Amino acid sequence: NAGVTQTPKFRVLKTGQSMTLLCAQDMNHEYMYWYRQDPGMGLRLIHYSVGEGTTAKGEVPDGYNVSRLKKQNFLLGLESAAPSQTSVYFCASRQQGGAEAFFGQGTRLTVV
Amino acid sequence: KNEVEQSPQNLTAQEGEFITINCSYSVGISALHWLQQHPGGGIVSLFMLSSGKKKHGRLIATINIQEKHSSLHITASHPRDSAVYICAALGGSNYKLTFGKGTLLTVNP
Numbered sequence: 001n002a003g004v005t006q007t008p009k010f011r012v013l014k015t016g017q018s019m020t021l022l023c024a025q026d027m028n029h030e031y032m033y034w035y036r037q038d039p040g041m042g043l044r045l046i047h048y049s050v051g052e053g054t055t056a057k058g059e060v061p062d063g064y065n066v067s068r069l070k071k072q073n074f075l076l077g078l079e080s081a082a083p084s085q086t087s088v089y090f091c092a093s094r095q096q097g098g099a100e101a102f103f104g105q106g107t108r109l110t111v112v
Numbered sequence: 113k114n115e116v117e118q119s120p121q122n123l124t125a126q127e128g129e130f131i132t133i134n135c136s137y138s139v140g141i142s143a144l145h146w147l148q149q150h151p152g153g154g155i156v157s158l159f160m161l162s163s164g165k166k167k168h169g170r171l172i173a174t175i176n177i178q179e180k181h182s183s184l185h186i187t188a189s190h191p192r193d194s195a196v197y198i199c200a201a202l203g204g205s206n207y208k209l210t211f212g213k214g215t216l217l218t219v220n221p
Binding site for chain 2: 031033035040041042043044045048050058090092096099100101102103104105106
């Protein structure tokens with residue numbers, strides 16, 4: 001049982017390049033989330049999904065897109081990376097109701 | 113203003129001390145989540161609670177729904193407890209978590 005797996009763990013991008021971060025969970029969770037973590041800011045919600053085929057914007061969605069074609073996977077895309085997107089990205093999943101969240105190990109992204 | 117406030121922001125303790133980290137929230141919630149993050153590491157769930165108290169080893173979490181306040185206590189602290197502790201409120205809609213900015217705990221031997 002792997003839990004929540006994020007790939008890649010590290011990446012360096014040049015400004016304007018694109019990339020996709022993959023989040024996979026094997027717990028059959030309905031809800032999945034993408035957060036970014038920046039010094040002094042705490043975790044901020046980028047996008048989330050409450051089920052397969054559905055996505056919604058969080059607090060800081062600009063510059064990102066997401067897809068949830070399969071229940072177990074939640075993809076975060078950066079179409080044209082900017083230095084302001086340098087951050088640590090965390091994916092999380094949880095079951096419906098008051099269940100606790102499970103987090104991936106994080107992706108450290110640097111945009112130069 | 114963040115809807116979830118933690119205090120203190122930084123805490124330094126000597127090994128063996130009793131630690132308390134506080135979390136206050138201004139929104140209606142269905143549950144509160146305590147998480148731990150070691151430097152450069154991932155985020156691990158410690159507790160999810162909606163009332164009363166929960167205990168796991170040396171960690172105790174309490175919540176007072178009426179006062180909109182939760183505390184995380186660590187008894188007999190140890191250097192390996194050094195980490196960032198984060199509280200997160202699960203909103204009434206039941207799908208969004210709102211995070212505090214975290215408390216950096218350093219336990220010296």
